[in-house]
Amino acid sequence: MARQPHVMVIPHAAQGHVAPLMKLSLQIAAHGVKVTFVNTEFIHEKVMASLPAKAEQQSPISLVSIPDGLEPEDDRQDFVKLTESMLRVMPGHLRNLIENINRSNVAEEITWVLADMAAGWALEVAKKMRIKRAAVLLSSPASMALALYVPQLIEAGIIDTDGTLIKDEPITLSEDIPAWSSSELSWSCCDPVMQKLLFAYVSTALRTCKFSDQILCNTFYELDSSAMKLIPKIIPIGPFTACNNFEAFSGNFWPEDSTCLNWLDKQTPGSVIYVALGSTTILSPQQVDELALGLELTGLPFLWVVRSNLTDGSTVKFPEGFINRVAGRGKLVEWAPQEKVLAHHSIACFLSHCGWNSTLEGLSTGIPFLCWPYFADQFHNRSYICDVWKIGLALAKDENGVITRNEMSTKIKILLSSDGIKANALHLKEVARKSVSERGSSFKNFKSFIEQIQH
Template identity: 50%
Template sequence: MPLIEFSHKLVDRGFKITFVNTEVIHERVVAALSNKGQYEEFINLVPIPDGLGAEEDRHFEIVKLLEIMGKVMPGHLENLIQKINESNNDDDRITCIISDLHMPWAFEVAKKMSIPSAAFWPASAVLLALYLHIPKLIDDGIITADGDLIKNQMVLLSPTMPAMSTAEFSWLCLGQTVALQKAVFNLMFQIPRAVKLADFHICNSFSELEPSGFSLIPNLKPIGPLFASSRLAHFWPEDSSCLSWLDQQPARSVIYVAFGSITVMDKQQFDELALGLELCGQPFLWVVRPDLVNGVTGTYPDGFEARVAARGRLVGWAPQREVLAHPSVACFFSHCGWNSTMEGVSNGLPFLCWPYFADQILNKSYICDVWKIGLGLDPDENGLISKEEIKSKLTGLLGDEGIKGRTLKLKETGMNNVNIGGASSLNFEDFVQAIQVK
């Protein structure tokens, strides 16, 4: 999402974009497009293979996928660029490679082909600072060379940064699959080299949001908040009818519930969530993906849909940008992915935080403990988030004027950054000037 929005910003400045995805993600994005053909002249969506067969499940084969992508995709990317650059149209030549830092091999390709490259970091600056500190964490005896935790403790990456729990290291927050933890850590271990190879470094954040993170990475330039639009990128067709439903609700009354594109929960936890929303008594808009409950749909508690019909709206996928900006929305019940975090902050919304995995746990700690614009949920002795806990925290969040005030202040700061003359706006202009072919 942020890369697509960044692409649109570049198109607005006269660039042409070749947007490269894996074949599987490309197919999902194209299938969900609501504006087919509208941007084809300026943004060309192109797929390359990821190394797995079409019949292989990317969720169940994630370890294999992470290992094979770095071996297979560089060659396909290089061939794609050569094909484009050997065409007769000089206007279509690739003059800069902008890559997600999670694809470190892309910078090897850029260096090999003598093309300037920009590292785009789609998560928090604090998370990148953590990854760049991996060699020191190993030297200090905090983790092993394989990323295993030697001792559970609090660490301080810098004197100005809040202490971080080693339990929140993102590669350790991926469930109990050791193989997956190691595969992700191996990928993170490559990021420092990718940072050194890149000519430019940009991210979707703003300086006041994570000052200590940016102080550790002085060449990382924030250009956010980027507003993830629905112009090109989403995984499911959006149900825009929920916007007219929002129009009918009182101002600042609706709880918006959305846990991103990956979160999965079991049936018992799903039922507690549904019943918690019912107990709260507030209007709610809940994004229930087709695969939210272990791939099963239509699994609501008995009678739930009928009981909440007058004040609850259930959709498969929502136009999140428009929903979060709607005046009837009171708070964001979120998994705390960085994209959603930035979107909620940009709209001045309090958060009820339910992180699922990886960096979402770290983001939640910043939302609740550093920025103080949200509340977390406490599981019971069985690890279940109960309906009573959900009701209690939602009621507390909606009644907390201090949180509301801080969210609005943070929104104002973010908007000042992207307005003309703001720090993020100036960073973007500097980047545009640097990559323009003279």
């Protein structure tokens, strides 16, 4: 009896990690490979709840879950507690899951484990069980290159063992990669406990590399070859795109509000500002006001993704009369089908937090960016968007750390009148499209990876 290749995929428990790995899993399944996708029970429930009715029966991949070690009522925003709990209990649960699957049907034993770079513990389990494995990098190659250089940076006295810069000088890895200032390091954080945790997590990159036979990466070679040269075993196979017939399986934690697509159909081509600050950005009530009034000030139509948890612990409140004043031209949704929105002819620009998924989705659709990074690698992604690829502009905070309504409306006007930025964005869209089409660099890399899995 022939064995069917069977890949197990393990994302880190966050929206920006689950969604791209779901896309990759669907692409692998489309080649006749069996895929089992493992979330924590908490995340699994969210993903299932956001699926349309009956969608699960049509799924080409099998969605399963293991406990993260916390009680249902525990606060999963407490990253320290969550991380400790996951590392303590999840490796054992994963091992049991693999053993149960392997016992139940010998012809469908797990042959490969694909784990998020941020879930290196899963690769460790796979190595001990002698299963082939690959890590998947879901942030930029430059942030990975920086993570791999951490030991040298400590040794050279540039950063201390908590990741704090000792000399306030930018860190440069190569002349083609933008330098990192002290506030742009992927672990830089105003909260020292959080910084320590992020730094410890970034520092595991070297170890995770040792456990992986290769590192698959959601990017394409032409986008950032100089950073990729610094990463051993890296294979760019992106941008990951949604599989057309399985768009429901986008790995969302909130149900998508597709009424915004009908609304976009009614707008003038190239007129709408799309505002989406990712799944983790938290804004102060004052900052929400300035953003709302800035959008109003532009006089342009806008589509704004307002998550229920956009402000810390309180309901999102808008300036008085705002909703009535913009009723004709503003559309607010809790979550949007982002790839479809960005590909819509009505979109003029993308006001983004510059997370790696959003960065790739924006540049794959040729949309200019207005950059509003929040944490981790997003600040460095902004440097690429504004200074290297020249497909967007950065928003500057005032002396109180607020992005004002005037800053916003001024930058939007400059961005929309820049033919140079628009031309660069369209050029990059073409390069991205070529990389995943037949004979493109990512297409070839992905094809050879599928061949490895099948043999």
